[in-house]
Amino acid sequence: MDMSMSTFRGGVHPPEGKAGTEHKAVEDMRLPAVVVIPLQQHTGAPCVPTVAVGDMVRVGQLVGDAPSPISAPVHASISGKVVAIEPRPHPALPRPVPAVVIETDGQSDGAPSVSPSGGAGWDRLEPADLLARIRAAGLVGLGGAAFPTHVKLSPPKGKSIDTLIINGVECEPYLTADHRLMIERPMDIIDGIRVLRKILGVERVCLGIERNKPDAIALMTDRCRESGEPIEVFPLAVKYPQGAEKQLIKALLGREVPSGGLPFDVGVVVQNVGTAAAVADAILRSRPLISRVVTVGGDGIKDPRNLRVRIGTLFSEVIAACGGYAVDGPVKLVMGGPMMGLAQYTANVPVVKGTSGILVFRHRPRDARPSACVRCGRCVEICPMGLVPHRIAEYADLDKFALAEEFGVKDCIECGACVYTCGSRRPLVHLIRYAKLNLGKKKA
DSSP: OOGGGOOOSOOBOOOOOOTTTTTSOOEEOOOOSEEEEESOOSSSSOOEESSOTTOEEOBTOEEEEOSSSSOOOEEOSSOEEEEEEEEEOOSSSSSOEEEEEEEEOSOOOBOTTOOTTTTTTGGGSOHHHHHHHHHHTTOBOTTTTOOBHHHHTOOOTTOOOOEEEEEOOOOSTTOOHHHHHHHHOHHHHHHHHHHHHHHHTOSEEEEEEETTOHHHHHHHHHHHHHHTOOEEEEEEOOOBTTTSHHHHHHHHHOOOOOTTOOGGGGTEEEEEHHHHHHHHHHHHHOOOSOEEEEEEESTTBSSOEEEEEETTOBHHHHHHHTTSBSSSSOEEEEESOTTTOEEESOSOOBOOTTOOEEEEEEOOOOSSOOOOOOOOOHHHHHOTTOOOHHHHHHHHHTTOHHHHHHTTGGGOOOOOHHHHHOTTOOOHHHHHHHHHHHHHHHHO
8 A cells, every 4th residue: 555645534625824934944033031931831730830939040940840640840941030930821721820930141051951962872771761851851742732742652551552653744724843843953853763763662663744845755755764764754645634643643554543542552653743853852962842943924923934932932022023913903813723723812921832833813803603504514524533523513502412422522633624614604613622521520
C-alpha cells in the first residue's frame, strides 16, 4: 500500500490562509517587561508555586511544580523580581488561575541548571533518566493539547510500541509555526527524534507533512536521509483535520484507534515536530520550555509574523510587536487556529505552552441566526470519527446525555468540521461539549 496516498474518512477543505506567514522566518520577539506564568499550562494537576513574592529569579528557574505524575513544572521565562502570585485570566481555561508574575530586571542570565553543554553523554542515559529530564524541563505537547510529554512517552505495561509518528501536518488554517520550524531547525527535530527513539525503543519513525509544504517535505527528506536515522517522510493530502492523532495514524499506517482508546492501543506514539525540537533543547542543552514559536496572523493584524515568544508574554504585547490591529473597532481574537481555537474576551492573557497561534480577524456580525436542522447529512458525511453530530447535538440540547453517550459523544475530537459544513449554522461543537461536561459531572 502506498501510505503517502492513503487518508482518513471524512474531513473538510477550509481556505488555508497561510500565505501571510508561511515564507516569513521566525523572529525572536523582544523581551517583555512583565510575564504572567500560569501555574496550569498542561493537562493534569496544577502546579504550586516554588517561589514567593519578592524573590529574584533567573531565566529557566523553576517557579512552579506538582507531585502528581500527570503534571508539568513551569519555569521563569525572564529574569527579574516576582511581584505577585495571584489569579489571572487564562487563554484556555474558563476562569482565572493562579499565576507567577515577574517583572524583568533587563538581564538574560540563565539559572545555574541551564547550561549549553548540559546534554553531553545523553545517549548513555537510561530511558527513565531521559524521561525525568523531559519532565523537569516542563515539556508538553506543543501541537495545542499540552499533554505532559513524559507521560505520553510512558506506555502502560502490556502496550508494545512499534512506531513513532512525528506530526508535521499543521492542518489548521493560518498556522505556520511548525512549517517554519521544519525549514529552520530540521536537525533539532531529528535530534529530538533520536532521543524519542531511545526512550521508546522503536526502529520505525514516520514523519507526516501535508503537500502544501513542499519546501518542508524536500528539506526534511534530505536531512533525514543524511542523518542516517530510520525516518520515513510521507507527503499527505491536504485535508482537515489530518493533524489529529487518530486521523494521522489512519492516514499513515491504516490502523484505527478503537473507540475510547489511545494510540498506545495500536502500537503508536505521536509527537509534534515542535515537541521533538523541545526534547532536543531539554536533553542536549538542558533548556526548559520557556518560549515557543507563535504564528500571529489574520486579516485584523497589520504585520503577520512568526515569532519566538517567551511564555507568559501578554497577547497585547505580541500584537503590538506585529504592528497592532489593522482595523479600528471590534475584532475577533483567537488563540490557536480558526477551526479548534479559543476566542478570547481580552488581549490581557498570557502566551502559554499550548499557544500555537494568535489570530486577529475583522469583526463580522453573523448574517443569520442558527436554524433548525434540515437533515442534509453533511455533518455525517464529513465527520472524521464516523459519528452523527446533528443527532448527538439534538440530544445534548434536550439534556438527554445518556442518549448522546450512546451515539458516541465521547469519541468526538471537537475538530469543528461539522460546524464548518452546517448550512443551518447549528452550534454543534458547543452542544457536544455541553454533553461531555454533564456526563463528566455525573461520574464525579
